[in-house]
Amino acid sequence: MYAEFEVHRTMICDRVRTGAFRCAIDSVVRPGDVVLDVGAGSGILSVFAARAGAARVYAVERTSAAVLAHELAAANGVAEIVQVIHGEVTDVELPERVDVIVSEWLGGFGIDEGMLVPVIVARDRWLKPGGVMIPRLVMAWAALVHDRYLAQMVEFLRDNPYGLRFDDLVDKTVNEIFYSGTFHHLEAGDRRSDASQLWTTDAGLIPLGQAQAPHEAEMVLPVRGHGTANALALWFSAELAPGISLSVPAGRDMDELGHRASRRRLGGTRRAGGLGGDRRLSMRVP
Numbered sequence: 587m588y589a590e591f592e593v594h595r596t597m598i599c600d601r602v603r604t605g606a607f608r609c610a611i612d613s614v615v616r617p618g619d620v621v622l623d624v625g626a627g628s629g630i631l632s633v634f635a636a637r638a639g640a641a642r643v644y645a646v647e648r649t650s651a652a653v654l655a656h657e658l659a660a661a662n663g664v665a666e667i668v669q670v671i672h673g674e675v676t677d678v679e680l681p682e683r684v685d686v687i688v689s690e691w692l693g694g695f696g697i698d699e700g701m702l703v704p705v706i707v708a709r710d711r712w713l714k715p716g717g718v719m720i721p722r723l724v725m726a727w728a729a730l731v732h733d734r735y736l737a738q739m740v741e742f743l744r745d746n747p748y749g750l751r752f753d754d755l756v757d758k759t760v761n762e763i764f765y766s767g768t769f770h771h772l773e774a775g776d777r778r779s780d781a782s783q784l785w786t787t788d789a790g791l792i793p794l795g796q797a798q799a800p801h802e803a804e805m806v807l808p809v810r811g812h813g814t815a816n817a818l819a820l821w822f823s824a825e826l827a828p829g830i831s832l833s834v835p836a837g838r839d840m841d842e843l844g845h846r847a848s849r850r851r852l853g854g855t856r857r858a859g860g861l862g863g864d865r866r867l868s869m870r871v872p
């Protein structure tokens with residue numbers, strides 16, 4: 587997926603996400619710093635770091651999107667500062683340790699991109715003592731919802747369409763994970779419970795063993811109002827740097843913002859409108 591340009595364009599055009607990362611990079615990177623960008627993709631965060639005054643930025647990207655990072659750095663006059671490395675961050679050999687590691691590993695609710703482990707491996711190998719991680723804290727949240735498209739699909743399949751039985755497909759459908767980037771349909775009125783926090787990941791402190799272990803959480807989801815719940819919505823809120831946060835709305839925020847404004851900055855007075863980028867997840871429950 588990340589080899590395709592489209593996904594990088596979508597992330598760049600998500601002004602809330604990208605703008606929040608730029609604010610965090612501007613507030614953390616000091617002139618002369620050395621920065622490692624884990625999973626550089628289009629290279630946008632590396633270019634921000636160079637613009638913020640970094641002396642050197644190592645932009646590590648495993649897919650052919652590394653070409654985009656080269657091009658973006660060259661087009662913005664920072665090709666001398668941004669060194670693009672096409673490869674796995676866990677295999678890479680850098681000539682020095684770094685002051686800052688920046689990485690957009692958030693996915694839908696933090697761990698679903700599978701990037702936490704490589705980020706922590708990179709931290710343990712390359713971050714100087716006292717160095718800074720962006721993001722710092724990532725919280726995962728869940729709430730019960732009613733997903734009407736899921737309900738419609740399941741009803742259709744259970745009705746033996748074309749004279750056929752689809753029991754196995756129904757089972758798979760109700761247990762599938764859907765990114766709401768493809769299914770932009772959850773609305774405030776679809777929520778059936780209060781939000782509950784699953785876990786918090788402190789990227790600066792979490793030991794590698796804990797990052798590698800299965801993430802499990804027990805939670806209480808106080809049901810509100812009437813109606814059927816057929817899915818779990820999962821999302822994140824993150825502190826990218828002190829005072830600079832990023833969140834996808836669900837739970838309480840879903841009420842105020844609806845499902846279009848995908849992320850908003852918390853802890854500040856500015857609120858930006860997103861261009862799309864809603865990556866809330868619906869996890870189906872039988």
Ligand SMILES: C[S@@+](CC[C@H](N)C(=O)[O-])C[C@H]1O[C@@H](n2cnc3c(N)ncnc32)[C@H](O)[C@@H]1O
Pocket residue numbers: 588589594597598624625626627628629630631646647648649651673674675676689690691692693701704
């Ligand atoms: C969510 S995208 C973020 C891209 C870019 N940093 C941005 O903010 O627009 C994550 C990127 O990390 C890359 N990636 C994931 N795991 C990686 C690894 N172990 N080593 C290097 N790159 C990795 C993916 O290919 C993808 O381009």
